[in-house]
Amino acid sequence: MNFEDVYTHEHATRKFLSRKVSEKLLARLIQDAQNSPSLLNSQPWHVYAVMGDARINLCREYEALVRAGKHPQEDFAAMLSLHWDTFPSQNMVNFGASQSYFFRDKLSLFTQANDTMFNAPVLVYLTIPKASPAWSIFDLGIFAQSLMLLAINKGLAVIPAHSLVAYPELVRKYAQIPDNExxxxxxxxxxxxxxxxxxxxxxxxxxxxxxxxxxxSK
Ligand SMILES: Cc1cc2nc3c(=O)[nH]c(=O)nc-3n(C[C@H](O)[C@H](O)[C@H](O)COP(=O)(O)O)c2cc1C
Structure with missing residues (x-):
């Protein structure tokens, strides 16, 4: 694909086929995403992928927590407040309205998709050390974007989703993420x-x- 095609194809996919992604291809994508820029080349990210039986078990436990109504407690929760008194909150309201307008009585498809982890065969978790400056979150975003564009270039589809990190302790268990990240x-x-x-x-x-x-300005 040429770059423009890759870029214009970048939209959230909320339902994946069960078709497997090759481990070799995944490793190659992560290797290539290593080319991302970061503050003083700090490369603050670690990448943990979950697939196969681990993904099935993670997904099962995740769904159970959702069904039990467990309140999400993302590690980056402080970054996601629906009470932002700034223009992004208005954009989020508009996003919700556009979903309602387009999907009408099928709006529950979004919730279902999130609740079932989009049936994604690979879940890639991105971490930074807990003791990180805000710059590292910026760097992590760049890395995420690199990874997504590289994946799309290889014919894959992607969804970046905070819902997937709603229960960090569960993710830690299945993705083997240390406590200090x-x-x-x-x-x-x-x-x-x-x-x-x-x-x-x-x-x-x-x-x-x-x-x-x-x-x-000039
Ligand atoms: C940080 C971040 C978190 C997101 N979290 C979710 C999510 O939890 N569930 C979901 O369905 N989409 C999620 N999205 C996808 C956005 O809703 C989507 O990118 C946005 O509405 C623009 O749509 P598009 O990417 O399809 O063009 C997230 C995107 C980002 C960048």
Missing amino acids: SVGMAIGIGYADCKAEVNADKYIPKRLPLRSVYRL
């Missing part, structure tokens, strides 16, 4: 189920116009 973000990787309604390719959340986000 924050479970920052997770990316589900696999092959898209193109027939799944939740993946409707006509549904792409709108972006703000250039004038809302960009100002040039």
Whole structure:
């Protein structure tokens, strides 16, 4: 794929086929994502992938916690507040409204997709040390974006999802993450189920116009 195709294909996939992702390909993607820039080349990320039986068991326990109504406690929780009194909160409200408008009475597809970990055959967890400066979160985001674009370039689909890190202790157990690392973000990787309604390719959340986000001074 050329770069523009890869970039324009980058949208959240919320239902994956059960088709496996090769371990060799996954390792290659992570190796290539190592080229990402970071503050003073600090490379603060660690990458933990979960697949196979470990993924099945993790998913089972995750679903049980969701069903029991356990409150999410993401390690980055402080970064995600729906009470942000800033323009992103308005964008989130608009996102919710666009989902309701497009999916109407099928809105539960989103919840179902999240609750079943999108059926992603590979869950990739990204961590930084607990004692990290904010720069490391920035670096981690860049690494995540590199990994997602590299995966799409190889015909894979991706979902970055905070719901996947809702219960960090569970993730720690199955992904073997040490206590001194924050479970920052997770990316589900696999092959898209193109027939799944939740993946409707006509549904792409709108972006703000250039004038809302960009100002040039000279
Ligand atoms: C940090 C982050 C967390 C996200 N968490 C979730 C999530 O928990 N569940 C979900 O369905 N989508 C999640 N998404 C996907 C966003 O909803 C999606 O990227 C956004 O609405 C734009 O849509 P698009 O990527 O399909 O163009 C997340 C994306 C990011 C970058």
